[in-house]
Amino acid sequence: MVVAVASDEQLIAAAREGEKTAFKELVRRYQRRVAGTVIGMLGRCPEADDVGQETFIRFYRALDSFRGDSTLGSYLTRIAINLSLNELKRRKRRSSLFSSSDDESMPEAADEREGRLSYEDKQVIHWALGKLSPDYRAVVVLRLLEGYSTKETADILKVPLGTVLSRLSRAQKQMRKTLAPYYGDEI
């Protein structure tokens, strides 16, 4: 089988048979999506890479039980978001023992705006995301960063649609306030 052109289903079937190259191809295909979720939730940090790896390891272990009821992307996103939420809980416990990173000052934004976000712009966005509570952050990451619909976001997080909408609205309001100096305006 030529893994590069094989469908996800074919790769999953081959991975179940123990074909490592098939599983590696699945990792390659979905690593960006998982990265978007995990880095959106945790920010750029060494733990993000670990959580990303753990996401795929959990998926590997669950290969036999994956029935394809949801798309592979949603399935991996669900694992990634749950692991990220666990990591945030661990981080909170640690930060209550040691110093907190919540009061970090706002990073410098890039002067020039490009179609593609600069590293500094991304830092500003991650900084603003980091100010949100984990529940709010999860809906923003899924709906606005990853582009899932509100229905899909509700399914992944296993919360009612109304909850997603209200969290989304409040989270955006909060982010607008946080980012007000960056946008150079007042609300």
Add this chain to the structure above:
Amino acid sequence: MKDKLLKLLYRSFDDELTVQEADELAEALNRSEELRAERERIAEMRRALGSVDEDFGPFFAERVMNRLEARPAENGLESLFQSLLLSFRQVALAGAIVAVGLLSYNLISTGDLSLSGAFATTETTLEEVLQSPLATTLENIQ
């Protein structure tokens, strides 16, 4: 800016508004320059969020595969821990059953419901321990 209109504005990005709500928002947007500007800012923020494209860096797939290959050793440790945990539970359960059995036997035969009675243990003082044959033997050796 009215809070209700602002809420409606945020909702309009993600939810289908009723005809009445949509009309209300459209009318407010026509009237208020401030609300129009706010809509633009929200849209800009959402565009910025939507443009965030992240990656784990080079050789991520290789790192995952390396961890998967290293997994049997980790699994070995995990299974040792699991079997120890399981053995401990079984021993603890068996101990509890024995204790309950002895207590029941003592209660029926002597009417005594104490742990010391069930396990035939008595309180021992430090002097009694020191005067035990073992302590005497140790003294002789010295």
